[in-house]
Amino acid sequence: MKVAIASGKGGTGKTTLSTNLASYLAQDHAIVLTDLDVEEPNSGLFIEKTLKYEQKRSRMVPVWESSTCTLCGRCQQVCNFHAVIKLGREIMVFPELCHGCYACSELCPHNALPMQPTPMGTLTASAAGGFDFIESRLDVGQEQAVPLIAQTLAHVDEHYGDEVIKLYDCPPGTSCPVIESIKDADIVILITEPTPFGLHDLSLAVETARKLGKEFAVVINRHGIGDDGVAEYCSREGIKVLAKIPNSRKAAELYSNGELMYPHIPEIAQQLEQVSQYIMGQMNGGEA
Amino acid sequence: MKEIVVISGKGGTGKTSITASLAYLGADSMVIADCDVDAADMHLLMRPEAVSSEGFTSGVLAVIDQSRCIGCGRCAQACRYDAIPYRDGQYTVTPLDCEGCGYCARICPVGAISMVDQLVGEWYLSTTRTGASMVHARLGIGAENSGKLVAKVKNEAKQAAQEQGKQYVLVDGSPGIGCPVVSSLSGADFVVLVTEPTVSGLHDLQRVYQLVKRFQIPAGCIINKADLNGEVAAQIHDFLKNEQIVHIADLPYDEAFTRAMLEGKTIVEVSDNPIGEALSDSWLQIQTILGE
Numbered sequence: 001m002k003v004a005i006a007s008g009k010g011g012t013g014k015t016t017l018s019t020n021l022a023s024y025l026a027q028d029h030a031i032v033l034t035d036l037d038v039e040e041p042n043s044g045l046f047i048e049k050t051l052k053y054e055q056k057r058s059r060m061v062p063v064w065e066s067s068t069c070t071l072c073g074r075c076q077q078v079c080n081f082h083a084v085i086k087l088g089r090e091i092m093v094f095p096e097l098c099h100g101c102y103a104c105s106e107l108c109p110h111n112a113l114p115m116q117p118t119p120m121g122t123l124t125a126s127a128a129g130g131f132d133f134i135e136s137r138l139d140v141g142q143e144q145a146v147p148l149i150a151q152t153l154a155h156v157d158e159h160y161g162d163e164v165i166k167l168y169d170c171p172p173g174t175s176c177p178v179i180e181s182i183k184d185a186d187i188v189i190l191i192t193e194p195t196p197f198g199l200h201d202l203s204l205a206v207e208t209a210r211k212l213g214k215e216f217a218v219v220i221n222r223h224g225i226g227d228d229g230v231a232e233y234c235s236r237e238g239i240k241v242l243a244k245i246p247n248s249r250k251a252a253e254l255y256s257n258g259e260l261m262y263p264h265i266p267e268i269a270q271q272l273e274q275v276s277q278y279i280m281g282q283m284n285g286g287e288a
Numbered sequence: 289m290k291e292i293v294v295i296s297g298k299g300g301t302g303k304t305s306i307t308a309s310l311a312y313l314g315a316d317s318m319v320i321a322d323c324d325v326d327a328a329d330m331h332l333l334m335r336p337e338a339v340s341s342e343g344f345t346s347g348v349l350a351v352i353d354q355s356r357c358i359g360c361g362r363c364a365q366a367c368r369y370d371a372i373p374y375r376d377g378q379y380t381v382t383p384l385d386c387e388g389c390g391y392c393a394r395i396c397p398v399g400a401i402s403m404v405d406q407l408v409g410e411w412y413l414s415t416t417r418t419g420a421s422m423v424h425a426r427l428g429i430g431a432e433n434s435g436k437l438v439a440k441v442k443n444e445a446k447q448a449a450q451e452q453g454k455q456y457v458l459v460d461g462s463p464g465i466g467c468p469v470v471s472s473l474s475g476a477d478f479v480v481l482v483t484e485p486t487v488s489g490l491h492d493l494q495r496v497y498q499l500v501k502r503f504q505i506p507a508g509c510i511i512n513k514a515d516l517n518g519e520v521a522a523q524i525h526d527f528l529k530n531e532q533i534v535h536i537a538d539l540p541y542d543e544a545f546t547r548a549m550l551e552g553k554t555i556v557e558v559s560d561n562p563i564g565e566a567l568s569d570s571w572l573q574i575q576t577i578l579g580e
Binding site: 008009010011012015039040042045046078080081099100101102103106107138140141142143144145171172173174175176177179183193195196197200201204207208211212225226227249252253255256257258 | 297298299300301304326327329332347348366368369384387388389390391394395403427429431434435462463464465466467468470484485486487488489491492495496498499502513516517519520541543546549550552
């Protein structure tokens with residue numbers, strides 16, 4: 001079972017829900033939590049953990065081999081991303097623009113652009129309290145999150161079987177990194193806050209989940225701070241609201257210190273139980 | 289004309305509310321650019337009325353003409369994104385997986401694949417209730433190239449500012465450190481970093497500042513909810529000092545911030561509020577730094 005925890009707007013509580021839910025579910029189930037917000041990974045800050053291994057991750061980009069190049073310019077012609085440019089008697093490659101399609105490399109008549117790995121980030125795997133934690137971290141200066149997210153998802157699939165519940169802390173927004181993160185998920189939990197910003201961005205996230213044909217439901221965070229806009233929207237659209245995490249300064253303070261909330265705030269544990277029951281229901285429904 | 293970019297690394301720190309407050313204070317001295325095109329919210333506070341709008345095409349998408357396809361499968365073999373699965377007896381392109389590289393179209397032996405322009409979003413030039421023009425956009429769901437749309441929004445805002453003889457372009461930037469943020473930062477004269485004293489706020493501030501440093505843009509920082517956690521706030525203060533980032537303001541934790549948003553207002557429009565005063569002072573500081 002793959003559960004993606006996403007939101008349109010940033011800062012609505014993806015990491016809070018991911019880490020608290022992972023720890024809560026781990027009391028009874030085998031869990032792996034993966035932080036796919038590779039640009040700004042935060043889940044690890046809330047988890048006490050012991051490092052199991054660390055892997056440098058790279059992606060493939062072409063490198064110019066001047067000795068075999070005849071400067072025919074075919075590479076420049078076939079690159080749709082302007083990542084390979086012929087300049088005078090030189091071929092220049094701009095790795096930050098390269099999407100790794102291999103066209104220049106494989107269509108070069110003289111094998112003058114072999115693909116070679118270039119570093120993009122680091123994947124770490126840790127043992128947390130009762131569950132496993134995988135994090136990928138994009139190197140600062142790397143602009144493309146998607147290749148690292150794709151590799152991280154593949155890594156989790158290779159190392160964890162179907163009996164493990166896989167939770168994914170996704171990046172914010174609705175563009176390519178989010179799509180990559182949720183496209184293989186069985187269920188998507190959208191977390192939002194009850195404010196006009198929260199509602200606007202939730203409606204975008206709902207559109208995304210619908211476009212991908214995903215089973216999804218909503219969790220409202222900081223319940224009580226705002227208005228009823230989100231709840232009314234969900235009831236109008238027939239969207240299931242799984243839980244309402246109450247707003248409190250205490251919750252904000254626990255968060256600020258990198259602490260889990262549910263061990264200190266019983267109401268939050270109750271709300272997590274509702275999310276847990278939804279996930280279990282989906283799992284059983286899937287088997288039937 | 290000076291360009292001020294507000295970014296935060298982490299989402300939900302109050303970046304957009306603070307940007308809208310600065311926009312309210314700067315009124316018609318500026319053009320506003322909402323470059324958080326993935327989750328653009330500034331319009332909820334500025335209430336822009338579109339004067340013009342235009343579609344934004346970026347990149348291309350492979351489309352297979354099934355009547356010409358001979359089913360050889362070379363396209364599927366060449367595609368590194370697994371975007372051309374064989375299903376129900378034919379090869380079809382999964383649009384969300386296609387990166388638009390065009391490799392398949394180049395090698396198809398019967399020319400059955402064409403690359404078509406993709407409409408990825410729409411951008412608007414609007415007037416707002418403060419008298420300032422605003423350039424904003426809406427990216428289609430799951431669209432690629434938000435970095436390019438960000439660049440478009442910024443360039444249009446700059447052009448409008450030049451035409452209208454405005455002093456500033458104020459940019460609400462995107463979260464993260466990837467291509468939309470890089471696009472937001474390029475060409476900026478001053479960066480305002482918005483953060484909060486939480487372990488993740490500090491972590492994300494440090495990461496995004498590494499990026500700002502590469503661009504060698506002078507920066508200042510506004511700490512929202514500054515009294516939430518004294519220990520982490522002190523760590524942020526140290527970080528700002530060590531990196532020579534101007535410490536513009538500490539804003540107290542106050543739910544009035546959210547209440548103003550519920551009314552569709554910026555916090556500076558709510559009377560008798562310490563946050564409003566601190567932001568008025570922030571705007572004066574930023575103007576002084578920019579030498580205006």
